[in-house]
Amino acid sequence: xxxxxxxxQKIDLKIKRRNPINVLASLFTxxxxxxxxxxxxxxxxxxxxxxAYFILLAIIFDxxxxxxxxxxxxxxxxxxxYDSLSDLVTFGVAPGIxxxxxxxxxxxxxxxxxxxxxxxxxxxxxxxxIYVICAALRLARFNTFxxxxxxxxxxxxxxxxxxxxxxxxxxxxxxxxxxxLHKLGPxxxxxxxxxxxxxxxxxxSSVKYPKDRLxxxxxxxxxxxxxxxxTAFVIAIIHYAMTTSVAIVLFPVMLAYVGFxxxxxxxxxxxxTPEKEKETEKINKELLPKNL
Numbered sequence: 001x002x003x004x005x006x007x008x009q010k011i012d013l014k015i016k017r018r019n020p021i022n023v024l025a026s027l028f029t030x031x032x033x034x035x036x037x038x039x040x041x042x043x044x045x046x047x048x049x050x051x052a053y054f055i056l057l058a059i060i061f062d063x064x065x066x067x068x069x070x071x072x073x074x075x076x077x078x079x080x081x082y083d084s085l086s087d088l089v090t091f092g093v094a095p096g097i098x099x100x101x102x103x104x105x106x107x108x109x110x111x112x113x114x115x116x117x118x119x120x121x122x123x124x125x126x127x128x129x130i131y132v133i134c135a136a137l138r139l140a141r142f143n144t145f146x147x148x149x150x151x152x153x154x155x156x157x158x159x160x161x162x163x164x165x166x167x168x169x170x171x172x173x174x175x176x177x178x179x180x181l182h183k184l185g186p187x188x189x190x191x192x193x194x195x196x197x198x199x200x201x202x203x204x205s206s207v208k209y210p211k212d213r214l215x216x217x218x219x220x221x222x223x224x225x226x227x228x229x230x231t232a233f234v235i236a237i238i239h240y241a242m243t244t245s246v247a248i249v250l251f252p253v254m255l256a257y258v259g260f261x262x263x264x265x266x267x268x269x270x271x272x273t274p275e276k277e278k279e280t281e282k283i284n285k286e287l288l289p290k291n292l
Contacts, residue, residue: 025072025079028065029086032058036090043098049173051098052166056250058090059159084139091162092135098169099196100128102189127193134200135161141204153209156202156258160209164254168195171251202258208268209261 039054065083069075103124135158145154172188 022069022076022079025065025069026082028061028068029079029083032061032065032090033086035061036086036094039090039094040097043094043101046101048098048102048169051094052169055090055094055098055162055166059163062087062090062159080143084143087158088136088139091158092132092139095162095165095196096128096132096135098165099131099192100125102192103128124193127196131161131165131196131200134203138203152211155205155207156199156209156261158203160254160257161199161203164251164258165192165196165199167247167250167254168192170247174247199258202261207261207265209257 035054035058039051039058042048042051042054062083065079069079138155138158138161141155142153169188169192172191
């Protein structure tokens with residue numbers, strides 16, 4: 001190789017390494033990871049509202065890193081892996097810790113087993129573990145099978161699952177006064193764990209969720225589901241205007257997205273014909289990696 005070409009390659013590598021766009025995308029991923037860790041610390045301190053807000057805020061930064069990378073054509077394998085690890089902590093471990101800490105007895109000292117006065121309390125830690133495991137499986141499946149050719153996600157995305165669980169905590173805490181500062185209210189105590197399991201199962205399910213939320217959620221969904229989503233959103237906005245609490249808006253919006261995937265998948269299943277099923281199966285086989 002000529003000395004001139006070798007020198008040019010070194011310069012190109014330096015420019016590539018210093019690409020500010022790559023750094024910016026990774027910075028947003030780092031902020032998302034930081035918020036996930038902050039949420040874990042808040043949950044350990046029994047500040048459940050704060051922990052939930054940290055996770056919801058992380059969704060914004062998580063969406064920005066991928067958007068910036070795609071818009072600037074600077075998607076890298078490092079960025080993908082870093083984003084997945086960040087998502088596992090922020091939208092897998094952090095919500096799991098929130099659920100686990102919600103079922104700890106008063107005056108706890110780690111390590112400790114969950115409350116024992118109810119079936120829900122006894123299984124609280126297992127619900128949290130199931131959620132984290134399913135989040136890890138969801139992210140592993142995404143890295144292995146998902147391709148840019150698909151226009152939908154297979155299974156509920158982990159940020160949507162973590163966001164829904166966090167919004168659920170805020171929603172319950174707003175309507176139900178907590179017995180004590182470090183405890184969730186009685187209804188939240190019985191509802192939080194099962195909600196985590198439902199979201200966990202949706203993450204590893206075959207339910208399809210749109211990648212382009214704006215396109216599929218506003219312009220192209222079935223009228224019935226669009227009406228349902230708009231109704232929930234309008235009710236939430238009206239109530240928010242009356243109560244000035246963001247907790248009222250977040251959960252209906254997140255739940256509408258979760259419900260949209262379920263409803264649309266059910267609609268597709270009921271309206272599918274044998275020809276369509278064969279065509280879909282053929283497309284899925286073509287999209288799967290050949291070495292798997």
